[in-house]
Amino acid sequence: MFDIISFIPRAIVQGIPLLFGCTGETISEKSGSLNLGIPGVMYVGGICGVIGAFLYEQHAGGNVSAFPAVAIPLLACLLGSLLMGLLFSVLTITLRVNQNVVGLAMTTFGVGFGNFFGGSLIKLTGSDVPSIALSATSQYFSKALPFAQGTGVFGKLFFSYGFLAYVAVIIAFITAYVLKRTRTGLQLRAVGENPATADAAGINITKYKYLATCIGCMIAGLGGLYYVMDYASGVWSNDAFGDRGWLAIALVIFTLWRPNIAVFASFLFGGLYILYLFIPTGTDLAIKELYKMLPYVVTIIVLVITGMRNKRENQPPESLGLPYFREDR
Amino acid sequence: MRKESKEPLIHITKRRGVPWQKAWLIRIIAIALALVICAIVTTAATGLDPVGVYGTMLEGAFGTERKVWILGKETAVLLCISIAMAPAFRMKFWNLGGEGQVLIGAWMTAACMIVLGDSLPGPLLILVMLISSILIGALWAGIPAFFKAKWNTNETLFTLMMNYVAIQLVAYYIIVWESPKGSGKVGIINQMTRSGWLPSIGNYQYLLNILIVALLTAGIYIYLQYSKHGYEISVVGESQSTARYVGIKVERVIIRTLLLSGGLCGLCGFLMVAGTDHTITTTLAGGRGFLGVMVAWLAQFNPLAMVLVSLLLCVLSRGAGEISTAYGLNQSFGDILTGIILFCIIGSEFFINYKIHFRKSAGGKLEPPAGKEGTEHV
Numbered sequence: 001m002f003d004i005i006s007f008i009p010r011a012i013v014q015g016i017p018l019l020f021g022c023t024g025e026t027i028s029e030k031s032g033s034l035n036l037g038i039p040g041v042m043y044v045g046g047i048c049g050v051i052g053a054f055l056y057e058q059h060a061g062g063n064v065s066a067f068p069a070v071a072i073p074l075l076a077c078l079l080g081s082l083l084m085g086l087l088f089s090v091l092t093i094t095l096r097v098n099q100n101v102v103g104l105a106m107t108t109f110g111v112g113f114g115n116f117f118g119g120s121l122i123k124l125t126g127s128d129v130p131s132i133a134l135s136a137t138s139q140y141f142s143k144a145l146p147f148a149q150g151t152g153v154f155g156k157l158f159f160s161y162g163f164l165a166y167v168a169v170i171i172a173f174i175t176a177y178v179l180k181r182t183r184t185g186l187q188l189r190a191v192g193e194n195p196a197t198a199d200a201a202g203i204n205i206t207k208y209k210y211l212a213t214c215i216g217c218m219i220a221g222l223g224g225l226y227y228v229m230d231y232a233s234g235v236w237s238n239d240a241f242g243d244r245g246w247l248a249i250a251l252v253i254f255t256l257w258r259p260n261i262a263v264f265a266s267f268l269f270g271g272l273y274i275l276y277l278f279i280p281t282g283t284d285l286a287i288k289e290l291y292k293m294l295p296y297v298v299t300i301i302v303l304v305i306t307g308m309r310n311k312r313e314n315q316p317p318e319s320l321g322l323p324y325f326r327e328d329r
Numbered sequence: 330m331r332k333e334s335k336e337p338l339i340h341i342t343k344r345r346g347v348p349w350q351k352a353w354l355i356r357i358i359a360i361a362l363a364l365v366i367c368a369i370v371t372t373a374a375t376g377l378d379p380v381g382v383y384g385t386m387l388e389g390a391f392g393t394e395r396k397v398w399i400l401g402k403e404t405a406v407l408l409c410i411s412i413a414m415a416p417a418f419r420m421k422f423w424n425l426g427g428e429g430q431v432l433i434g435a436w437m438t439a440a441c442m443i444v445l446g447d448s449l450p451g452p453l454l455i456l457v458m459l460i461s462s463i464l465i466g467a468l469w470a471g472i473p474a475f476f477k478a479k480w481n482t483n484e485t486l487f488t489l490m491m492n493y494v495a496i497q498l499v500a501y502y503i504i505v506w507e508s509p510k511g512s513g514k515v516g517i518i519n520q521m522t523r524s525g526w527l528p529s530i531g532n533y534q535y536l537l538n539i540l541i542v543a544l545l546t547a548g549i550y551i552y553l554q555y556s557k558h559g560y561e562i563s564v565v566g567e568s569q570s571t572a573r574y575v576g577i578k579v580e581r582v583i584i585r586t587l588l589l590s591g592g593l594c595g596l597c598g599f600l601m602v603a604g605t606d607h608t609i610t611t612t613l614a615g616g617r618g619f620l621g622v623m624v625a626w627l628a629q630f631n632p633l634a635m636v637l638v639s640l641l642l643c644v645l646s647r648g649a650g651e652i653s654t655a656y657g658l659n660q661s662f663g664d665i666l667t668g669i670i671l672f673c674i675i676g677s678e679f680f681i682n683y684k685i686h687f688r689k690s691a692g693g694k695l696e697p698p699a700g701k702e703g704t705e706h707v
Contacts, residue, residue, distance in 0.1 A: 036485075087672070091672065091675060091676055095676055095678075095679035096679060096682075096683070097675050097676065097678050097679060098626065098675075100423055100485070100622075101622070101623055101626050101627075101675055102672075102675055104425075104619050104622060104623055105623060105668055105671040105672060105675060106668070107619070108616060108619065108620065108623075108664055108667055108668050108671070109664065109665060109667070109668025109669070109671070109672070110668075111616075111661075111664065112661040112662070112663070112664020112665045112667070112668060113661075113664075113665055113668070114661075115659060115661035115664070116658070116659045116661040116662050116664070116665055117659075118659070119658070119659025119660075119661065120374075120657075120658045120659045120662075123657055123658065124374065238659070238661070243493060246489055246490075246493075249486065250486050250489075250490065253483060253486060285504055286501050286502075286504035286505050287501070289497050289500040289501040289504060290497060290498070290501050292497050292500070293493070293494050293497040293498070296490040296491075296493040296494050296497075297490075297494065299486070299490050300487060300490045300491070300494075303476075303482050303483055303486055303487055303490075304476055304480070304482055304487075307476065307480040307481055307482035307483065308480045308482075325343065327342075327343060
């Protein structure tokens with residue numbers, strides 16, 4: 001029997017990191033920067049949050065209080081992702097190097113950075129704990145809304161998540177609004193579509209590109225933080241975050257650069273990600289490995305279909321992936 | 330109210346045709362800078378003095394004869410993937426699926442060894458393994474290429490997703506083939522009969538792979554530089570409209586090039602399983618599919634540069650491995666150093682392609698604007 005009531009919350013929990021990554025990448029792509037470093041950024045965001053929380057727990061000893069337990073990892077995560085964003089921006093916007101190459105290098109670096117500090121943090125800080133298990137701080141991240149109790153199925157479906165899940169949804173809707181309805185969004189889209197025209201209209205290309213890329217990275221980094229502090233209950237294990245960063249980038253195409261669609265699409269992908277746990281396979285463990293292909297196969301099918309339909313409004317920003325140099329014509 | 334306009338502090342101009350000595354000097358400075366940064370980072374992590382860091386690293390890479398052979402083997406693998414990427418890349422087709430193409434080739438090789446190991450005579454078995462792994466690698470790259478050519482599907486993400494399809498397929502078969510049962514890994518295939526194992530030249534187990542990759546490197550260089558196909562690839566890469574105008578069948582070139590690229594990756598998987606590892610894991614390629622793209626880009630299709638960059642990255646990762654083991658640190662330390670080196674070399678491309686002028690009053694000297702095509706004020 002397929003247990004839909006326990007399936008949906010788990011799908012949503014899986015979808016939240018994808019949603020953060022997808023929203024961040026959308027902002028970045030709208031400014032014309034195809035940031036393939038997002039998987040690395042999400043790792044860095046996650047591990048920086050862990051480092052912040054770890055140092056705080058070591059410092060505070062037994063008495064951990066709510067505000068610093070949330071604020072310190074959050075700030076550490078945002079700072080780490082911001083630095084990654086700045087790195088990408090300096091290399092691709094100021095130094096005009098190929099975005100794909102920088103992105104891939106950032107992913108190599110970021111994943112290595114996450115796994116290195118995840119594996120060596122205890123040794124580096126010289127503490128005597130056996131493993132990184134930040135249960136004290138993570139309980140503040142995964143705390144459900146206070147009125148979730150006693151509302152039954154409805155409460156379980158809508159109120160049972162940590163605060164970052166709601167932040168993800170709110171950020172996605174705000175981004176959708178800003179991109180579509182405000183002057184800032186219009187100018188940002190102009191930069192991504194045709195920077196030369198935008199430049200002629202007096203828009204500061206460099207400023208928009210830097211801001212969009214850095215803000216995008218900070219939002220994506222929160223995805224890593226959510227994963228480790230809420231979903232994984234503060235336990236860092238190497239490579240556990242896996243390929244979610246790449247799926248987030250694929251989601252951007254799937255959602256046609258619209259963060260409001262991304263809210264639902266990410267939950268759908270989250271569902272595909274864990275569907276193998278819910279399909280009864282008996283004792284055949286091997287077949288589960290084949291079910292894990294599902295999100296990737298669906299992504300491929302979607303890519304093919306959007307490619308075939310080829311509608312004007314569904315196309316990527318026109319100058320996506322290209323560096324802008326004023327003298328080039 | 331507008332400010333009075335004045336000459337900006339820095340302005341940047343584009344330049345073409347930098348003499349190769351100067352370009353290489355810039356790259357060497359970048360690598361030197363990267364090595365200094367790596368030393369600082371390592372010292373911060375281990376408390377070792379910077380000179381000692383490089384001593385330990387070189388020890389890890391070249392310390393014993395065995396280590397030198399392992400270094401050669403690793404370099405051959407990375408180089409093989411890089412030359413596989415180069416043709417697709419020159420066409421500006423972003424094949425990020427090297428990881429999956431290598432893995433699926435390796436999977437095919439392992440499958441042949443397990444299924445046909447006892448029924449075919451040695452040389453015939455190796456031939457079947459070779460051909461089938463090249464074909465399936467070509468198929469793995471050919472599918473995205475077909476959709477790219479027909480409907481302009483985004484190849485970056487398509488090839489990327491094909492990696493995970495390959496990984497899950499291999500994960501499935503690892504459970505099916507696992508030996509001993511319950512260990513979760515395949516173990517050494519045909520350990521007793523050695524059927525399907527590539528022969529070793531003398532006592533040097535890795536030499537055959539290294540020689541094959543060296544030959545392939547020369548072959549691909551000639552193919553790209555001197556053949557009609559190579560010329561068509563460059564034209565399609567520069568401009569598809571131009572290619573169509575001069576009568577090149579763009580769709581055919583895209584599919585043909587990707588079949589070649591994927592086939593070489595499949596061959597690389599074959600060499601790894603049949604030649605050296607004799608087993609298969611899902612992490613066989615271990616990120617080198619992506620690293621190969623960067624090597625191909627950094628080397629700008631220059632085969633000598635590809636050898637050097639692959640060697641540098643492998644020395645670094647082997648050296649970092651030694652440091653990690655010696656100081657009880659995590660093995661991912663090598664990835665951080667690799668990242669730092671890559672950022673520095675990538676960044677140095679700017680100084681090769683652009684010239685920076687400082688305002689005279691700021692103390693810098695303004696060089697004559699040779700080869701200048703325009704200016705931008707920053």
